[in-house]
Amino acid sequence: MKIVAVTACPTGIAHTYMAAESLERAAxxxxxxxxxxxxxxxxxxxxxxxxxxxxxxxAVFAVDIEVEGKERFAALRTVRVPVKDAIKDPQGVLxxxxx
Amino acid sequence: MSGVAAEAVPxxxxxxxxxxxxxxxxxxxSLLAEIASSGTSAxxxxxEATGRRADLRSVLSVVALDVASGDxxxxxxxxxxxDDVIERLRRVLADLPAGDEATSGGDDGDGAPPPTLAHLxxxxxxxxxxxxxxxEGIAVEVGGIRLSEADTVPRGDPVAERARLAVAxxxxxxxxxxxxxxxxxxxxxxxxxxxxSDPAFVELMEREIDEGAAAPMAVDLASARFAERLRGxxxxxxxxxxxxxxDVAVRVLSRLGVAKGAATVLxxxxxxxxxxxxxGQLLALDRSMIRGLVLGATGATSHTxxxxxxxxxxxxxxxxxxxxxxxxxTSVIVDGDAGIAVTPITPAVRRHxxxxxxxxxxxxxxxxxxxxxxxxxxxxxxVIVAANISTGAEAGPAxxxxxxxxxxxxxxxxxxxxxxxxxxxxxxxxxxxAGAAAGEAGAIIRTFDIGGDKLAAYLGLGxxxxxxxxxxxxxxxxxxxxxxxxxxxxxxRAAGAGGGRGRIGVMAPVASTAAEVAWFRGRxxxxxxxxxxxxxxxxxVDVGVMVEVPxxxxxxxxxxxxxxFLSVGTNDLAQYWFAADRGNAEVAAIGSVREPSFLRLLxxxxxxARRHGKPVHVCGDMARDVANLLLLVGLGFDEVSVPAPDVxxxxxxxxxxxxxxxxxxxAEAMRARDAAAVDALLAGLAAEGDELFDExxxxxxxxxxxxxxxxxxxxxxxxxxxRTNRPLRLERAVWAREATYSTGLGHxxxxxxxxxxxxxxxxxxxxxxxxxVEWGSADGAPVCxxxxxxxxxxxxxxxxxxxxxxLARRLVDEGFRNxxxxxxxxxxxxxxxxxxxxxxxxxxxxxxx
Numbered sequence: 001m002k003i004v005a006v007t008a009c010p011t012g013i014a015h016t017y018m019a020a021e022s023l024e025r026a027a028x029x030x031x032x033x034x035x036x037x038x039x040x041x042x043x044x045x046x047x048x049x050x051x052x053x054x055x056x057x058x059a060v061f062a063v064d065i066e067v068e069g070k071e072r073f074a075a076l077r078t079v080r081v082p083v084k085d086a087i088k089d090p091q092g093v094l095x096x097x098x099x
Numbered sequence: 100m101s102g103v104a105a106e107a108v109p110x111x112x113x114x115x116x117x118x119x120x121x122x123x124x125x126x127x128x129s130l131l132a133e134i135a136s137s138g139t140s141a142x143x144x145x146x147e148a149t150g151r152r153a154d155l156r157s158v159l160s161v162v163a164l165d166v167a168s169g170d171x172x173x174x175x176x177x178x179x180x181x182d183d184v185i186e187r188l189r190r191v192l193a194d195l196p197a198g199d200e201a202t203s204g205g206d207d208g209d210g211a212p213p214p215t216l217a218h219l220x221x222x223x224x225x226x227x228x229x230x231x232x233x234x235e236g237i238a239v240e241v242g243g244i245r246l247s248e249a250d251t252v253p254r255g256d257p258v259a260e261r262a263r264l265a266v267a268x269x270x271x272x273x274x275x276x277x278x279x280x281x282x283x284x285x286x287x288x289x290x291x292x293x294x295x296s297d298p299a300f301v302e303l304m305e306r307e308i309d310e311g312a313a314a315p316m317a318v319d320l321a322s323a324r325f326a327e328r329l330r331g332x333x334x335x336x337x338x339x340x341x342x343x344x345x346d347v348a349v350r351v352l353s354r355l356g357v358a359k360g361a362a363t364v365l366x367x368x369x370x371x372x373x374x375x376x377x378x379g380q381l382l383a384l385d386r387s388m389i390r391g392l393v394l395g396a397t398g399a400t401s402h403t404x405x406x407x408x409x410x411x412x413x414x415x416x417x418x419x420x421x422x423x424x425x426x427x428x429t430s431v432i433v434d435g436d437a438g439i440a441v442t443p444i445t446p447a448v449r450r451h452x453x454x455x456x457x458x459x460x461x462x463x464x465x466x467x468x469x470x471x472x473x474x475x476x477x478x479x480x481x482v483i484v485a486a487n488i489s490t491g492a493e494a495g496p497a498x499x500x501x502x503x504x505x506x507x508x509x510x511x512x513x514x515x516x517x518x519x520x521x522x523x524x525x526x527x528x529x530x531x532x533a534g535a536a537a538g539e540a541g542a543i544i545r546t547f548d549i550g551g552d553k554l555a556a557y558l559g560l561g562x563x564x565x566x567x568x569x570x571x572x573x574x575x576x577x578x579x580x581x582x583x584x585x586x587x588x589x590x591x592r593a594a595g596a597g598g599g600r601g602r603i604g605v606m607a608p609v610a611s612t613a614a615e616v617a618w619f620r621g622r623x624x625x626x627x628x629x630x631x632x633x634x635x636x637x638x639x640v641d642v643g644v645m646v647e648v649p650x651x652x653x654x655x656x657x658x659x660x661x662x663x664f665l666s667v668g669t670n671d672l673a674q675y676w677f678a679a680d681r682g683n684a685e686v687a688a689i690g691s692v693r694e695p696s697f698l699r700l701l702x703x704x705x706x707x708a709r710r711h712g713k714p715v716h717v718c719g720d721m722a723r724d725v726a727n728l729l730l731l732v733g734l735g736f737d738e739v740s741v742p743a744p745d746v747x748x749x750x751x752x753x754x755x756x757x758x759x760x761x762x763x764x765x766a767e768a769m770r771a772r773d774a775a776a777v778d779a780l781l782a783g784l785a786a787e788g789d790e791l792f793d794e795x796x797x798x799x800x801x802x803x804x805x806x807x808x809x810x811x812x813x814x815x816x817x818x819x820x821x822r823t824n825r826p827l828r829l830e831r832a833v834w835a836r837e838a839t840y841s842t843g844l845g846h847x848x849x850x851x852x853x854x855x856x857x858x859x860x861x862x863x864x865x866x867x868x869x870x871x872v873e874w875g876s877a878d879g880a881p882v883c884x885x886x887x888x889x890x891x892x893x894x895x896x897x898x899x900x901x902x903x904x905x906l907a908r909r910l911v912d913e914g915f916r917n918x919x920x921x922x923x924x925x926x927x928x929x930x931x932x933x934x935x936x937x938x939x940x941x942x943x944x945x946x947x948x
Contacts, residue, residue, distance in 0.1 A: 010839055013888050013900070014850045017907035025911060041854070041890065042900045064839075087911070088845060088877045 001099050003027060004048050004076070005036040005060040006067050009083045012040030019062045019086040020046075026090035032099050039068055048072070058097040062086035108140075110177040111185040115192055116685075117170045121400060124340060128161040129293030134187050136296075140178025142188070147171040155188075157299040158290070159325055162340055165332045186566060193680075208415070208438030213455075213827060214834050215807040219447050224424040226415030228438030229399045230407040232459070233452055234390030235444070236368035240427045241380055243345075250315040250357050257308050264304060264314040267354035271295050274350065283409045287343075287378050287402045294347045300325060315357045322348035339398025346379035365389065370431050370440075372421045378402035386410055391433025393440045395421045415440060437827060454808065458815040465819055470501025470747035472754070476732060480758035483738035484750050485540070487718060491532030494542065497743035501750055504540030506740020507666070507718040508533050510586065511547050520582055526589035527596075534593050534603045541602050543666065543716075543740075544590050545645065546583060548572045548608040567680065572609025572647075573619060580622070587626035594638025595630075606643035606666055613657035616644045620661045645718075646704055647671035655707025665708050667736075669719025673697060691774040692721045698730060698769045698777070705735045716740060725752040726781050732756055733765025751821065791902055792932060795820040796864040797925040806874050806882070809866055810834070810851055813887035816864045822889075828857035829889065843876025846916055850907065852888035862889045863906065865928060867919075884919055886910075905936050 005023050009015035020036040027034035037048045050072065053059070059073045061080040067073075079097040086093050119127055135142040135155035142155035146164045148171065153160035155174065166172060176185045208228020212221065253260050275292040278285065294300060303324060307317035326341040365388035373380070374395035381392075381403050392414035397403050399416055407414040413435030418424055424440070425431050431442040432452055441448055474484035485506030486497035490513070494505055513521045513529060521529075533542040548571070576583045587605065594603040607619040620642050630637035641663035646652055649672065658665070669692055674680060676697055677690025690697070708715035714737045721727050722739040728749060731739060741749050768777045796816050803809040810833055818826040832855035836842070843849045864887040871881035888903045909915045915935060922928045 011836060011852060011854055011890075013852045013854065013890060013903055014842070014907045017904040018844065018850075018911055021908035021911040038904070040900070040904065042904065084840065084877055 001032050001057045002055055003032055003034045003058050003060060003094065003097060003099060004053055004056040004073075005034060006039060006048075006063060007036060007083060007086065008039035008063040008065050008067065010064055012042075015064075015083045015087065016040035019083045019090075022087050022090040023060065023062065023094070026094055027099070030091060030094060030099060032094065034094075039063075044068060058099065060086070060093060060097050062093065108177050109179065109181040110175065111181040112176070113174045113185050113189050113192075115172055115174075115189075117166045117168055117172055118192075120168050122168055122170075123161055123164065123166045124400075128158040129290045130191055131161065131188060132156050132158045132293050132297075134184065134191060138178065138180040138184040140176045140181045140184050142184065143175045145173040145175065147173060154298065157297045158293040159297050159329075159344070160299045163328050163332065190566070208434075208436055208827070210415075210417075210438040211831075212439050212441070213434075213437050213451070213811070214830055215451050215805075215811055216441065216448065218805075218807050219451070221441060221445065221448050221451075222443065224393070224418055224421075224440040224442070226393065226418040226438050226440065227399065228414075228435045229404045229416050230392070230412060230414035230435045232411060232413040232435050233432060233455060234368075234370065234413045234435075235430070235432045235452070236370040236388075236390035238372050238393070238425045238427050238429050238431050238442075239363060239365060239369045240422050241363055241371055241373040241376060241384075243375065247357075250319075250355075251313055253308075253311070253313040257311075260308045260312075260314045260317070261305060263355065264308065264317065264351075267314065267318075267351050268295060268301065270354045271347070271350045274354075283406060284382060287382075287406065290343060290402070291347050291350070291379075294344060295351065300344075300347075315352055315355050318348050318351050318355065339401040339404075342375060342377040342397065342401050342403055345375070346377040349377070349379060370425070370433055372425050372427065373397070374421060376403050378406055381406055386412075391415075391431075391435070391440075393418055393421050393425050393431070393433060395419070454811070458819060461815075461819045462821075465821070466747055469751045469754070472501075472750065474503060474750050474753050476756045476758040476761070477754055478757045478759055480732070482732055482736070482753050483540075483716075484746055484753065485543075485716075485738055485740040486743045486746055487740050488533065488743070491529035491536075493743065494533040494536035497746065498536050498538070498540075500743050501746045502537075502540075502743060504537040505533050505542035506716055506738060508542055508544045509548065510544060511549050514547050514549060520585070523585045523589045523592075526586060527592050530590055530593035530603065531596055534596075537602075539602070541604060541641075543604040543606055543641075543643065543664075545606050545608055546573070546576075546586055546590075549575065567674070572645075573607040573615060574609065576607075576619070576622070583622055584626050584629075587623055588630055591623075591627050591630055591637045591640060592635065594640045595636035596638070603638065604641035604643055604664065606645055606664075608645050608668070609647055609671070610644050611648045611650050613651075613654045613661065616651075616658050616661045619644065647675070649676050649700065652700055652704045652707075655704060656710070659708065659711035659713050662713065664714045664716065665704065666716040666718050666740075667701065667704060669701075669717060669721035672700070672719070673721075676700060692727065693730070693768070693774040693777040693781075695769055695771045695773065695777065698734065698765065701731075701734050702765075702769060709735065714738065722749070725749065728752050729756055729761050729781065730765050730768060730777075732758060733761035733763070733768075735762070791861055792863040792865070792929065793820075794925045794929050796822070796862060797928045798865070799867045799922065799925060799928065801866045801868050803866065803868055803872060804870065806872050809849075809868060809872055809874075809882070809885050810837075810887075812866045813851065813864045813885060816866070817858065817862050817887075817889065822860055822862045823858050825857040829853065829855055832857060833887070833889075841875035841877075843874035843878075843882055844910060845876050845878035845880060846913075847871060847880055847883040847920070848910060848916060849874050849876065849882040849885045850888060850910065851885060852890070852903075854890040854892050856892045858889040858891050861891055863887070863903070863932070864889070865919075865932075867922075884916075902936050906932075909935050 007016045007019040016038050020038050023036050038045045053072055059076045059078040061067050062083050064083050081093050144153045144155050144161055146166050151164055153164045210225035212223050272295050275288050278288040303321035304317045307320045322344050326344045329341050330338050332338050362383055365385045368390045369388050370391040372393045376394055376397050389412050392407055394416045395418055397416050413433045415438050429442050430444050431440050433440050474482045483503045485504045486502035487507040488494055488505055489509045530544055590605045610616050623642050627637050643662050643664040645666050645668045647668040673690055673692050679686040679689040705715050716738040717731055717736050718740040722741050723745050771777045801812050803812045814826050814830045817823040823829045832853035833851050836853050842851045867884045871883045874882040
């Protein structure tokens, strides 16, 4: 299954990127395809395009702050979890999203 | 009208903006009072905003005007010597330092305990840190003085009481004048002398006597009234002079036979506890026993606090009822960094401060080493970092701070403020002192630079219309050849007494043409010939010239045959290049030393010196700015000379530079459009070369036993390596982040982090604990390895942030974590991080971006 995800933490220095890495590794291990957009201290990186979002089966928000451009995901089923959950148990988070 | 004109006394006025950060306080006011009192003209200072006026001879009246930094002022001088007096005042105003040293310990020492202590729940007394450091001792209370009843009864009539007072005042002034104190303590005595001589103060005392008071009573009442007037001032700096007035009162009272009580004897390491501690009281105590000050209403900018700072005594002020909070006899720790006093001293408190002391000692050692290393860029180009001094006695301490010799000995201090010029022997002693302290590194003595204004009544110079374009520097020498000959003989004898060539150099100020330089060299040779003819000892000296006038910068080919070295005085050179008086607030903004035109001028001087194989130095303020060092090194200067306290920081800054890159940058700066473009260039490149981490930010066997200690250990690594000068603020920023949720990642790792300008540069620090500590991690496991990511709030973040993001991602990898756990030393961790994060060698952080 194709998943899109956004990670964001308050300072945008550490957890945003650890969560992104964790989700990417978990998805690979589970045989899914994932693209993770990070919204951290460097701004938005690896930005999700409209077609990528349209092609996805679910969206995961691993965030402690508001997601920028949330409306882009209006048509998708979304799961929102705290950032640290995505670091502690990324596979669990992906399963929650139906993966 | 013509009748009036015939009798009119000359009147002159000078308008200026107060350039002193703390406004007109006692020390600058006493300098002005000295000049105002030396002539016959009346001098009035007018504060334009309020229209209030003060007699310039009265320090207290000037101080009480409450002139703040930037306020418009006017000085009116009327009398026969008005021309002379106004010029001297003008010069003193232009030369006043812009402010006292920045407060240390003050801005983070807001009276909150360090996080480690706060989390321990240690008992403490809150104040405000005003002098950095930590000290422990037994509390000793020092109180004020009280008059006895007998002191309130006049011994005779008002005339007799006035006479008693006059004698006591005279004695007090003599005492103050004969003080042997040096440095700041001497300045304090000078300010006290000005207060004791203040006509307004004396008048107040006399008025009290006329109203029936005994002399001691009059002193007490008048000083209280004056102190009250100062306390009402808007500026804290002025309010803080109250202690000085009390000191003077105590001194006069003791001359009137009113004992100030037995001086407090300190029997062991002591912490002084007082509501108001005057500078005199502090100076009277045995300094070797003082470990700290806990003060109430003593001001943060009082002389007491300035002295404490210069003696490195930790101090806090603003403590409510200090004597009750820290009773005499209790053991107490004064933490001038945090602004608290801690009592009782529990084992946990002691452990905290022992660890803290270890950090401070490591930091001091590192600074000492930075000062001890020879000045050089990191790619090995030698850049000598020397010190500027004004008296021979300053040379030793300057060398101890790392100065590689004396780059500028301003000798005019020896000539000013005295009835006759110093003798050859007096000067010989001074120059020998400087030469001996400087040793092989050498000392460069600049012959006297006295203008028609900053002077030396014994030369009998009149005022000039435009003194900056008048008889300055060596232009005076043909008229005072004997004075110059005496000085040159003293220099040559000092060189002879010391030994080898190059140990002592001599240079002339404010030269405009090669002919002047040739003449100066002739004078040196003729002084040497006269010494040899007398059979006196005479050494070889290097002869140089200050490049301060643009015309000389374009006569280098003609000048070089006459000199052994060149020294650029950037202050005057910029002032003449831009035709803007740096003492005049209206035009001071014109002409930054970073203007490309000025950099091209400097480059022309360096290139000229190179062609003739002569070394070229900089001894102006430009070299004090660490960012400018990059330009100066890039332009090719061989030596920079700065005030002694700036030596070690300048050396560290030079050591971080690559001469090759600095050269490219300087070339680019010279081609820039304007100073703003050069500023931008410097700001952009400053971030690039910084390393995020090195062996100094990795510690693999920490004995930290709690999360608090681990975080402090990380911050301490930054403190020791000069990556933060505000460790407490940084530590609090880390804890503020920690409060949102724990940064424990699980698997024994934590990544505490923060975004704070308390970090001097973005840094990655690593601490591995001998015993894992509880961190509140998601998996409940204690933490072995804590990695601090300290970002800055301002500046270009992208580059470093990318490295941090990469580290965060690597931490998810078990293999990476295992390698961190298994690393055997700091070097291995650094190498591994460089490889994994793609930062490569220092200076190439861009590589991985």
